[in-house]
Amino acid sequence: MSREAPPILRLQDVSLTFRTRAGAVRALNGASLAVHEGEAIGLVGESGSGKSTLARAVLGLNPERSSRIEAGRILIAGRDVTRLSQAEWEGARGHPVAMVFQDPLSFLNPIMRIGRQIAESIERHAPDRRVEERVGELLALVKLPPSLARAYPHELSGGMRQRALLAVALACEPRLLIADEPTTALDVTTQAEILALLRDLREQLGMAMLLITHDLGIVSSACERLYVIYAGRVLEWGRSQDVFGAPAHPYTVGLFQAARADRDAQGRFATIGGEPPDLGETAKGCPFAPRCPSAMAECIQSMPGVTVVGEAGSHAVRCWLYPPAQDAAATAGHVFGS
Amino acid sequence: MRRFLLARLGWAVPVILAILIVNFLIIHIVPGDPIQALVGDFPAPPGYADQVRHEFGLDQPVLTQLGLYLLNLAKGQLGFSFANRQPVLGLILERAQFTLLLMLPALVAAALLGIVMALAAAPRAGSLYDSGLTALSLVGFSLPIFWLGQLLVIVFAIKLHLLPAQGMFSLRTRLTGWSYGLDVLWHLVLPMFAVTIYYVAIVARVARASVLDALSQDFVLTAKAKGLSSRHVLWRHVLPNALIPVVTVIGYNFGYSLTGAILVETVFAWPGLGNLFITSIGNRDYPVLQGIFLLTALAVVIANVATDLLYAALDPRVRATRFRHA
Numbered sequence: 184m185s186r187e188a189p190p191i192l193r194l195q196d197v198s199l200t201f202r203t204r205a206g207a208v209r210a211l212n213g214a215s216l217a218v219h220e221g222e223a224i225g226l227v228g229e230s231g232s233g234k235s236t237l238a239r240a241v242l243g244l245n246p247e248r249s250s251r252i253e254a255g256r257i258l259i260a261g262r263d264v265t266r267l268s269q270a271e272w273e274g275a276r277g278h279p280v281a282m283v284f285q286d287p288l289s290f291l292n293p294i295m296r297i298g299r300q301i302a303e304s305i306e307r308h309a310p311d312r313r314v315e316e317r318v319g320e321l322l323a324l325v326k327l328p329p330s331l332a333r334a335y336p337h338e339l340s341g342g343m344r345q346r347a348l349l350a351v352a353l354a355c356e357p358r359l360l361i362a363d364e365p366t367t368a369l370d371v372t373t374q375a376e377i378l379a380l381l382r383d384l385r386e387q388l389g390m391a392m393l394l395i396t397h398d399l400g401i402v403s404s405a406c407e408r409l410y411v412i413y414a415g416r417v418l419e420w421g422r423s424q425d426v427f428g429a430p431a432h433p434y435t436v437g438l439f440q441a442a443r444a445d446r447d448a449q450g451r452f453a454t455i456g457g458e459p460p461d462l463g464e465t466a467k468g469c470p471f472a473p474r475c476p477s478a479m480a481e482c483i484q485s486m487p488g489v490t491v492v493g494e495a496g497s498h499a500v501r502c503w504l505y506p507p508a509q510d511a512a513a514t515a516g517h518v519f520g521s
Numbered sequence: 522m523r524r525f526l527l528a529r530l531g532w533a534v535p536v537i538l539a540i541l542i543v544n545f546l547i548i549h550i551v552p553g554d555p556i557q558a559l560v561g562d563f564p565a566p567p568g569y570a571d572q573v574r575h576e577f578g579l580d581q582p583v584l585t586q587l588g589l590y591l592l593n594l595a596k597g598q599l600g601f602s603f604a605n606r607q608p609v610l611g612l613i614l615e616r617a618q619f620t621l622l623l624m625l626p627a628l629v630a631a632a633l634l635g636i637v638m639a640l641a642a643a644p645r646a647g648s649l650y651d652s653g654l655t656a657l658s659l660v661g662f663s664l665p666i667f668w669l670g671q672l673l674v675i676v677f678a679i680k681l682h683l684l685p686a687q688g689m690f691s692l693r694t695r696l697t698g699w700s701y702g703l704d705v706l707w708h709l710v711l712p713m714f715a716v717t718i719y720y721v722a723i724v725a726r727v728a729r730a731s732v733l734d735a736l737s738q739d740f741v742l743t744a745k746a747k748g749l750s751s752r753h754v755l756w757r758h759v760l761p762n763a764l765i766p767v768v769t770v771i772g773y774n775f776g777y778s779l780t781g782a783i784l785v786e787t788v789f790a791w792p793g794l795g796n797l798f799i800t801s802i803g804n805r806d807y808p809v810l811q812g813i814f815l816l817t818a819l820a821v822v823i824a825n826v827a828t829d830l831l832y833a834a835l836d837p838r839v840r841a842t843r844f845r846h847a
Contacts, residue, residue: 276748277746284742289739303749
């Protein structure tokens with residue numbers, strides 16, 4: 184993996200707010216991450232943590248009139264796309280970054296044939312290719328029979344629809360595929376099939392992947408590195424094996440306990456107490472502090488800097504439980520992988 | 522698609538049968554002597570009463586009468602209009618042409634205009650243009666069409682002398698060929714304008730709401746994420762999905778367009794079916810009224826069938842499921 188080339192995707196301290204009737208909501212609060220060519224990255228968080236907002240921000244898909252990137256930068260293959268207008272975005276989506284969404288039925292046009300929906304991507308991004316032939320190739324790539332080109336979405340099963348949606352994204356010939364909860368709407372067997380397919384495709388096409396999920400099991404099997412996001416802030420990140428081996432942030436620890444179905448002293452399932460915070464409040468401190476079993480006085484007052492944990496320097500956390508590093512900025516840069 | 526078509530047409534048959542029976546019963550509900558009612562306010566010629574009694578078999582049991590009625594219908598005999606001194610069928614068809622000449626272009630224009638206006642407004646929901654369109658369509662929808670018609674006559678015909686106030690052709694000259702066509706067009710402008718305004722308002726309101734709804738659907742995000750232009754997304758993804766409710770409204774109005782023009786035809790003295798309807802009520806010309814009822818009911822049924830077929834053409838899910846459980 185070459186570290187000279189700019190990462191295919193990089194977010195630097197991105198803050199994004201939504202304007203709502205009830206006031207401004209800060210969906211992303213200084214979120215940073217980097218995805219390098221060919222890498223598989225997991226972005227983990229519970230509902231409302233801002234992970235889908237982050238994914239959509241990368242393609243300029245958040246509603247133009249009600250959302251705004253207040254601070255930070257988004258770079259795609261080194262190109263700053265933070266302030267693109269909608270017209271400029273039209274020329275920038277699909278390649279090099281394409282996206283598949285959560286619910287494959289509602290995200291496919293119900294009255295357009297599958298083949299046509301794939302062909303639109305081809306015509307947009309590879310106009311010199313013979314479209315029909317290429318549609319067949321792409322269907323084969325996602326292991327669907329060529330006859331499905333003439334089918335409508337409602338005629339397909341959930342797993343087939345997710346494959347079709349994947350073919351639509353792959354037709355853009357992306358170098359990075361963002362998969363926003365691609366298996367959440369599917370049953371367990373189909374989930375495994377789709378994940379295996381994603382892994383094969385990534386190897387076959389040498390494409391990077393940003394996998395957004397609330398399911399830690401998926402991340403452990405599919406991703407090399409992961410970021411844990413909470414209330415629009417990235418709280419912990421690192422190589423999957425390091426984070427899984429020794430989760431540092433109390434939130435991550437709680438997630439793992441919940442995922443492993445640990446029991447507490449009374450024999451009840453371990454859960455993270457409390458509710459995700461109301462993003463309308465602009466809290467100064469760590470957003471997890473109100474729910475954190477180890478919260479201290481400083482947690483409420485300010486957000487801690489970045490601390491590298493573990494030996495390899497490939498695992499970092501933002502938490503007052505870990506003494507801040509001397510040169511936080513440099514360390515952060517190292518860990519983000521620039 | 523062929524099965525869908527047959528199923529849909531199959532459903533129309535009992536409806537049409539019911540219409541025929543109700544229409545047949547109307548003449549029995551009419552108060553007074555049916556013979557006099559059939560003839561209207563005209564002195565019945567000697568022997569005509571017997572002829573009618575024989576033709577319609579009014580002395581026979583009701584079911585036999587119904588059979589005779591259907592038989593006559595099948596032969597195209599809807600009776601004779603004494604007020605107009607011609608057979609009802611020919612009279613109605615002639616007037617229906619004039620109504621269609623007025624209503625069809627107006628409805629088509631309204632449908633296209635309304636959809637285009639909605640497509641321009643919905644993506645900018647809340648903007649000045651969008652609010653303006655919503656307000657205007659509310660006004661257009663609420664304006665009484667006869668009032669608007671009279672206003673148009675006052676302004677464009679009486680004050681400005683730009684357009685004719687009434688009728689379908691100039692009475693003082695006998696025109697033929699192209700000049701005849703142009704003369705009719707000339708007379709068509711104002712009534713068609715009045716009708717179009719009303720229907721544009723209706724279509725634009727519905728279309729705006731359904732375009733707005735389609736714009737918020739998830740598949741629009743997929744289309745955008747592919748890198749398609751917003752124009753492409755709007756025309757190829759949003760519009761086809763938004764059309765279904767719009768087609769309902771347009772189809773519904775097509776069905777009623779034959780008589781829906783009563784007010785406009787009265788204001789502009791347009792010699793269409795609506796006009797004939799009003800005069801026939803005045804003349805108590807029951808055969809004509811009966812014929813108009815029948816034609817209108819059939820038009821509504823046909824428009825509904827056509828609307829359903831359009832649904833099926835627009836939405837593959839309708840083709841697949843609509844009549845599976847019916």
